[in-house]
Amino acid sequence: MTTTTAQNPTPVGSGARTQYRAYAHPWWRRLLLTREAAVIALVVIVAMWAYSNVPYFGETDTLKYLLLDSTTILLIALPMTLVIVTGEIDLSVASVVGLSSATMGLLHEHGTGMALACVISLLVGVVCGAFNGFLVGYVGLPSLAVTIGTLALYRGIAVGLLGTTAVTDFPKDWTSKASEVIGSSGIPVVMVPFAVLAIVFVLLLHFTPFGRGVYDIGLSTEAATFSGVSAKRTKLVLFVLTGAVSALAGIYFTLRYGSARGDNANGLELQVIAAVLLGGVSIFGGRGRLPGVIAGVLLIGVLSSALRLQGVTVNVISIIIGLLLVVSVISTPVLARVSDLVARRRRARRASSVPQSVVPQ
Amino acid sequence: MRTITRRTAVFGATALTIALAVTGCSKASTGDSPSGSGTGGGSKNLNIVFIPKNLGNPYFDASDAGGKTAVEELGGKYSQVGPQTASPDAQVQYINTAAQQHASAIVISANDPKAIGDALTQAKESGTKVVTFDSDTDPQYRDIFVNQASPEGIAKAQVDGIAKQIGDKGEIAILSAAANATNQNAWIALMKKDLAADHPNVKLVDTVYGNDDDQTSFDKTAALLQTHPNLKGIISPTTVGVAAAARYLSTSDKKGKVALTGLGTPNQMKEYVKDGTVKEFYLWNPSDLGYLAAYAAAALADGSITGKEGDSFKAGKLGDYKVGANGEVLLGDPTAFNSSNIDQFNF
Numbered sequence: 140m141t142t143t144t145a146q147n148p149t150p151v152g153s154g155a156r157t158q159y160r161a162y163a164h165p166w167w168r169r170l171l172l173t174r175e176a177a178v179i180a181l182v183v184i185v186a187m188w189a190y191s192n193v194p195y196f197g198e199t200d201t202l203k204y205l206l207l208d209s210t211t212i213l214l215i216a217l218p219m220t221l222v223i224v225t226g227e228i229d230l231s232v233a234s235v236v237g238l239s240s241a242t243m244g245l246l247h248e249h250g251t252g253m254a255l256a257c258v259i260s261l262l263v264g265v266v267c268g269a270f271n272g273f274l275v276g277y278v279g280l281p282s283l284a285v286t287i288g289t290l291a292l293y294r295g296i297a298v299g300l301l302g303t304t305a306v307t308d309f310p311k312d313w314t315s316k317a318s319e320v321i322g323s324s325g326i327p328v329v330m331v332p333f334a335v336l337a338i339v340f341v342l343l344l345h346f347t348p349f350g351r352g353v354y355d356i357g358l359s360t361e362a363a364t365f366s367g368v369s370a371k372r373t374k375l376v377l378f379v380l381t382g383a384v385s386a387l388a389g390i391y392f393t394l395r396y397g398s399a400r401g402d403n404a405n406g407l408e409l410q411v412i413a414a415v416l417l418g419g420v421s422i423f424g425g426r427g428r429l430p431g432v433i434a435g436v437l438l439i440g441v442l443s444s445a446l447r448l449q450g451v452t453v454n455v456i457s458i459i460i461g462l463l464l465v466v467s468v469i470s471t472p473v474l475a476r477v478s479d480l481v482a483r484r485r486r487a488r489r490a491s492s493v494p495q496s497v498v499p500q
Numbered sequence: 501m502r503t504i505t506r507r508t509a510v511f512g513a514t515a516l517t518i519a520l521a522v523t524g525c526s527k528a529s530t531g532d533s534p535s536g537s538g539t540g541g542g543s544k545n546l547n548i549v550f551i552p553k554n555l556g557n558p559y560f561d562a563s564d565a566g567g568k569t570a571v572e573e574l575g576g577k578y579s580q581v582g583p584q585t586a587s588p589d590a591q592v593q594y595i596n597t598a599a600q601q602h603a604s605a606i607v608i609s610a611n612d613p614k615a616i617g618d619a620l621t622q623a624k625e626s627g628t629k630v631v632t633f634d635s636d637t638d639p640q641y642r643d644i645f646v647n648q649a650s651p652e653g654i655a656k657a658q659v660d661g662i663a664k665q666i667g668d669k670g671e672i673a674i675l676s677a678a679a680n681a682t683n684q685n686a687w688i689a690l691m692k693k694d695l696a697a698d699h700p701n702v703k704l705v706d707t708v709y710g711n712d713d714d715q716t717s718f719d720k721t722a723a724l725l726q727t728h729p730n731l732k733g734i735i736s737p738t739t740v741g742v743a744a745a746a747r748y749l750s751t752s753d754k755k756g757k758v759a760l761t762g763l764g765t766p767n768q769m770k771e772y773v774k775d776g777t778v779k780e781f782y783l784w785n786p787s788d789l790g791y792l793a794a795y796a797a798a799a800l801a802d803g804s805i806t807g808k809e810g811d812s813f814k815a816g817k818l819g820d821y822k823v824g825a826n827g828e829v830l831l832g833d834p835t836a837f838n839s840s841n842i843d844q845f846n847f
Contacts, residue, residue: 190527195600197527204596307614318618396589398615405587447597453555453584 174419174471175431182438189445196448199325206327207318207395209440211236211404213333213433214388215411216418217340218381220432223415224344225356225374226424227275227282232385233407234293235267237400239389241297244306244399253313261386267293268382269375276374290408298401306399317394329391336384341429349373357424413460414439417467438463546576548797549598550790551608553586553635558767559786560609562847563634566790567607573816574798576604588612592619599623605797607790608642609634617641629800633793634786639826643800643807646793646829648784651683654737655690657782657834658761659699662733665759665779669701670732673724675745675762677712677738687737705731710741717744725754736762742781746772766837766845773842782834786847789831792818796829 189196215232222229239260246256271289275282319328344350355363356370364370393399418435420427439460446456548571552560564580571578581597583590588611596619598606606623610616610632620630620641633646662672674691676684688707695702705728710717717740725731725748736742742762746769749755755777764781772778795815796805805811811823821829837845 192528194528195602198600200596200600204593204600208593208596305612305614314618392589396592396612396615397618398588398612400612400615402587404589406585443593444597447581447593448600450579450581453582457584 175428178418178431178434178438182434182441185438186441189441193445193448196445201444202325203320203327205440205444206330209436210329210333211388211392211407212411212414213436214336215385216415216432216436217336218377218384219411219415220420220427220429221344221353222377222381223420223422224353224424224427225377227374228286229271229282229378229381230286230408231271231289231293232381232411233404234290234297235264235382235385236389236392236404236407237297237402238267238293239264239386240393240399240403241300241401243390243393245300247309248306253310257390260390261383264382264386265379268379271382272375272378275378276371301399301401307397309394309397314394314397317391337433344429354425413464417464545604546574546798546801547604548576548578548794549603549606550580551591551594551606552582553609553611554584555582558847563786563790566787567794570791570794570816576798586611588615591616595619595623599626599628602626603628604801605629605631607631607633607793607797610637613637629797631793631797631800633789644796644823644827644829646789646796646831648789648831649834650830651686651690653833655687656694658735658737659691659694661761661780661782662735662759663699663702665761666732668699671703671705671728671730672733672735673706673728673731674704675717675720675734675736675741676707676709677741679709684737710744712738712740714740714744717741718748721745721748725758731758733759739764739768743768746777750775750777765847766842767847770842773839780836780838782836784831785835788818791816792821792829792831
């Protein structure tokens with residue numbers, strides 16, 4: 140495996156020359172020859188191929204629609220990455236999207252101002268996340284079970300709030316902002332808040348003690364606790380962040396489609412998790428980086444956009460993306476096995492040569 | 501470790517080389533010139549995209565097959581794309597794609613009357629005509645809505661059908677879906693009006709609600725037959741209800757004695773028509789619906805109509821149609837399905 144994490148000091152070599160695996164190669168090699176870099180390269184390759192081979196892919200509209208369609212997943216993938224790095228999972232995100240959308244619709248219907256409705260919807264997301272985080276962090280229940288439960292719970296409340304009706308009469312100046320583009324670049328305005336959030340999350344995960352703690356919990360909760368990381372608090376914070384960002388995504392979703400429905404974004408959680416895993420995050424925790432995850436979301440977006448323009452039917456697109464995901468997940472243990480095998484063979488060679496020199500003549 | 505790294509490096513370099521070789525960084529050609537805002541084009545460049553609520557749905561397979569026939573008659577290019585599940589946001593992606601490809605027209609069954617509106621507006625702005633069928637959007641988002649049947653036509657077909665089957669005399673009951681289903685209640689109100697006006701000797705004694713649930717509808721049918729021993733006929737204007745009622749009747753001693761009709765799909769009702777439980781039931785023909793929608797789309801695309809009230813166009817084997825108020829085109833009366841024609845349908 141070429142992916143290396145700094146907090147995983149595995150000594151290679153032997154005797155006096157102790158070398159940390161993470162620093163065993165020059166910086167450019169550590170930066171470029173990673174799984175994240177591979178996913179980013181794949182995005183570039185697919186985009187270049189589509190640009191020159193798929194009719195209409197080169198138009199600015201493609202970029203606009205691609206980013207607009209991916210925004211919800213991009214947003215939720217940020218906190219989801221942190222949650223999965225700790226070895227937990229949050230399956231309730233799409234239901235929180237639906238609940239915040241329904242809340243916003245209900246409030247708007249009853250005459251609440253848009254700004255206040257957005258704030259309250261965000262708070263609903265925070266509460267949902269805090270409930271998940273409390274059950275996982277402080278009660279110590281498995282996140283898979285907890286969030287399967289809240290997936291149904293939050294969705295049930297969302298559908299209950301609005302029934303089968305949809306609230307659609309949102310003010311035009313709010314809804315048009317959701318799909319507005321910066322100048323003629325084809326980049327939606329909504330990418331600006333996303334970029335800010337992305338930078339915040341990258342700093343949080345990769346450049347703060349809190350972020351180190353996130354990796355430590357994923358590698359070994361016990362060791363992390365003994366080294367002074369509060370697993371409980373960290374998990375609570377992460378689930379609250381996930382809830383809040385999901386609610387934000389719900390507000391965006393509502394404005395983008397101008398329609399608040401309880402069943403909005405049904406099934407989105409699996410798309411988010413698929414993109415996070417495709418981006419190189421280990422489902423067992425402790426490994427993965429945000430740039431890879433963002434590339435993972437974009438890879439799925441670019442690929443399905445190009446295939447749709449080629450007239451490929453949705454089932455085939457699903458098959459291709461599914462296969463890509465399986466291959467990416469399989470590649471990790473396979474590469475690890477191969478690397479292990481090579482290392483063992485080299486050790487064996489060394490072992491068979493060393494004694495001869497030691498044995499006194 | 502090193503071997504893998506080297507291998508990765510080799511792989512990376514190869515991939516990059518391939519990418520550069522494959523692309524050469526020139527934009528893909530977009531084929532022939534876009535058909536513009538619909539004034540040009542003509543049947544040579546006709547390109548109609550069907551977007552059903554979701555793929556793999558027998559109803560839409562039937563309607564889109566009708567559309568395909570029509571587009572091929574016109575010498576155009578037909579395609580069917582759509583999401584796996586019936587959700588509005590998934591449909592938006594396919595609308596965007598069709599707009600980017602400068603399709604002449606989109607024929608869509610909307611998953612939400614509003615949520616796909618912006619995408620349709622953008623498609624219209626880039627010169628693509630929009631026809632809705634089966635489920636409409638708000639009128640400002642589309643050029644024409646092809647309506648499968650008017651509520652009056654649906655109510656009248658069922659009332660006249662049951663009256664004919666029971667000799668225009670006796671007690672009947674209605675097995676509906678949910679008690680607050682808007683379309684069901686509109687139909688039931690119209691049926692009551694038709695009964696009073698045209699069939700004074702047919703008496704509606706009860707209306708029960710099966711909630712579009714198979715088991716509930718089945719139980720309600722059983723209860724109906726017990727509480728009203730003189731019942732001569734049942735109308736069930738919902739596909740779930742009529743199939744469940746038929747299933748109950750086919751195994752009860754009332755089979756053949758109590759008439760049953762309603763809105764059903766041929767695949768669900770085939771066995772009950774064959775075993776004599778049901779003589780005749782009704783539904784619009786989805787294949788004709790798709791066929792008509794395709795002709796409407798083609799007429800919009802070649803500029804011969806604009807979708808305003810009073811426009812008329814030719815729809816192949818179905819004859820001439822007129823655009824009504826709100827840009828609606830009505831397919832016509834529901835089709836009656838009975839033992840003579842049921843084998844011709846598969847949806």
